[in-house]
Amino acid sequence: MILSLKDVSVRLSGLHILQGISFDVAASGITVLLGRNGVGKTTTLRAILGLAPATGSLTFEGQSIAGQRTHRLVQSGLGYVPEDRCVFAGLTVAENLRLAALREPNYDLVFELFPVLKQRLSQTAGSLSGGQQQMLSLGRVLLNSHKLLLVDEPTKGLAPKVVTEVAVALELVSQRVPVLLVEQNLAVVRRLAADAVVLASGRVAWTGSATTLLGDASLTKSLLGVGH
Amino acid sequence: MSTIVLLAITGLGLAALYFLVASGLSLVFGLADVLNFAHGLFLSIGAYGTWWAYPHVGFVAAVAFGVVVGALAAVLVELVLIRPLYKRTIEQVLVTVGLSLAGVALLQATFGADARPFPRPQWTQHVLSIGGALVPVDRILLIVAALGVLGALLGFLRWTRYGLIVRAGVENREMVTALGIDVRKAFTLVFAIGGAAAALAGALGGVYLGSISPTTGASLLIFAFIVVVIGGMGSVIGSAVAAVAVGLLQQFVNYYSTGMGDICVVALLAVVLLVRPGGLTRRTA
Ligand SMILES: Nc1ncnc2c1ncn2[C@@H]1O[C@H](COP(=O)(O)OP(=O)(O)OP(=O)(O)O)[C@@H](O)[C@H]1O
Numbered sequence: 034m035i036l037s038l039k040d041v042s043v044r045l046s047g048l049h050i051l052q053g054i055s056f057d058v059a060a061s062g063i064t065v066l067l068g069r070n071g072v073g074k075t076t077t078l079r080a081i082l083g084l085a086p087a088t089g090s091l092t093f094e095g096q097s098i099a100g101q102r103t104h105r106l107v108q109s110g111l112g113y114v115p116e117d118r119c120v121f122a123g124l125t126v127a128e129n130l131r132l133a134a135l136r137e138p139n140y141d142l143v144f145e146l147f148p149v150l151k152q153r154l155s156q157t158a159g160s161l162s163g164g165q166q167q168m169l170s171l172g173r174v175l176l177n178s179h180k181l182l183l184v185d186e187p188t189k190g191l192a193p194k195v196v197t198e199v200a201v202a203l204e205l206v207s208q209r210v211p212v213l214l215v216e217q218n219l220a221v222v223r224r225l226a227a228d229a230v231v232l233a234s235g236r237v238a239w240t241g242s243a244t245t246l247l248g249d250a251s252l253t254k255s256l257l258g259v260g261h
Numbered sequence: 262m263s264t265i266v267l268l269a270i271t272g273l274g275l276a277a278l279y280f281l282v283a284s285g286l287s288l289v290f291g292l293a294d295v296l297n298f299a300h301g302l303f304l305s306i307g308a309y310g311t312w313w314a315y316p317h318v319g320f321v322a323a324v325a326f327g328v329v330v331g332a333l334a335a336v337l338v339e340l341v342l343i344r345p346l347y348k349r350t351i352e353q354v355l356v357t358v359g360l361s362l363a364g365v366a367l368l369q370a371t372f373g374a375d376a377r378p379f380p381r382p383q384w385t386q387h388v389l390s391i392g393g394a395l396v397p398v399d400r401i402l403l404i405v406a407a408l409g410v411l412g413a414l415l416g417f418l419r420w421t422r423y424g425l426i427v428r429a430g431v432e433n434r435e436m437v438t439a440l441g442i443d444v445r446k447a448f449t450l451v452f453a454i455g456g457a458a459a460a461l462a463g464a465l466g467g468v469y470l471g472s473i474s475p476t477t478g479a480s481l482l483i484f485a486f487i488v489v490v491i492g493g494m495g496s497v498i499g500s501a502v503a504a505v506a507v508g509l510l511q512q513f514v515n516y517y518s519t520g521m522g523d524i525c526v527v528a529l530l531a532v533v534l535l536v537r538p539g540g541l542t543r544r545t546a
Pocket residue numbers: 045046048050068069070071072073074075076077116
């Protein structure tokens with residue numbers, strides 16, 4: 034395990050969003066974080082990165098990271114692909130990548146995974162399509178050799194063909210670096226994830242293998258509120 | 262015709278002064294969300310620094326001294342007063358308003374409350390004949406300095422790593438930190454740049470106005486804030502365009518109907534806010 038949360042709580046504007054959650058992220062492959070809308074998945078990732086005020090214990094590679102500043106955590110190996118991409122719309126694709134490049138950036142890998150970025154280096158990121166923006170957001174992080182990636186709903190709002198492209202890229206990436214993934218698309222989860230952590234009402238409601246979870250229709254329905 | 266040319270160039274000189282103050286204010290607000298009411302103090306420090314150094318070292322070195330002192334003051338203010346209060350807007354406003362009042366009091370205690378004649382080297386008092394009008398060189402000097410600062414700022418924003426960080430930070434500061442970048446270093450740098458530009462405005466504005474008093478900075482700051490809002494928070498080009506609009510409007514209206522200039526500037530502000538609430542532009546560079 035590379036990341037471990039113990040009894041992590043987050044309060045936002047007086048609301049107790051996360052009420053003492055504990056789970057581990059495996060040192061390889063993809064761990065998926067699931068739960069209904071608004072349950073606190075994004076907040077969990079933000080708490081890990083120090084972007085949301087959290088109490089409790091957070092351990093990354095055996096070291097406590099609670100209270101550390103965000104840019105230091107990222108420099109020490111945590112990569113973040115936020116929900117809604119958050120590319121810098123007024124900057125070009127090249128500038129977005131240049132900004133994100135830390136030590137020894139690997140442009141070849143990024144352009145191999147997403148050739149479209151190479152063709153559009155001088156275009157502003159705001160004028161890219163949603164799928165291209167997602168690739169840029171992923172590419173920004175893949176430039177660097179991180180030790181763990183936190184990826185928040187990378188397929189949200191994308192056309193089916195682009196969803197597949199992004200899933201393929203994530204699958205390749207996860208062979209080099211472990212990923213904590215928030216994902217609502219269960220077909221993508223089924224294809225990628227080894228472990229699953231399900232949040233409900235501010236707590237961890239279930240942990241186990243993703244295959245077991247998705248293989249059990251009634252369990253899936255009661256935890257995620259979706260049938261299939 | 263010659264009156265119009267003279268009014269236009271004088272208005273542009275005023276615009277240059279506004280731009281030098283507003284550009285730093287705008288970048289600081291755009292990047293760090295800090296409304297710095299003490300920004301006028303940097304102008305006064307630059308002016309008094311130049312005034313103090315002039316008898317010892319000559320004009321150019323005195324201006325350089327004023328600019329350096331203004332930049333250092335800005336860095337000090339950022340590190341000591343603003344940094345502990347990031348994201349606490351109300352406290353920041355209180356602290357910077359307090360600092361600007363305290364700064365005026367300190368300048369009064371040190372240099373006296375009355376306006377002091379500002380050193381004007383001979384060559385700044387020459388007049389050039391432009392389009393039939395006799396234009397004092399001090400205005401041209403301000404305009405050239407402002408254009409130089411505009412060019413340098415745009416170059417900084419477009420071609421340097423810190424400029425890239427500033428442009429990205431104006432869009433989404435949190436995301437910049439989430440890419441592993443210490444955005445606070447960029448805050449300090451932007452404060453230093455803003456302080457230097459304001460101090461330059463103080464030095465050259467002193468030459469243009471002929472005197473300085475402890476309250477010069479605070480009164481110019483009001484128009485600089487208007488320029489920032491009209492131009493769009495965080496936009497250097499917006500500040501430049503808005504400064505020209507405000508400077509020319511003020512100069513022309515005041516010439517043809519004394520005292521109405523300031524009212525027209527406020528009216529312009531109201532119109533821009535109604536039509537484009539975000540200001541003329543939202544882009545940094
Ligand atoms: N700054 C904030 N202040 C107050 N409440 C907040 C804040 N940010 C998020 N919340 C609330 O926290 C809860 C969890 O939000 P979060 O974004 O983590 O959910 P999520 O699981 O990622 O949802 P989704 O699947 O829709 O992305 C929501 O009810 C949200 O309204």
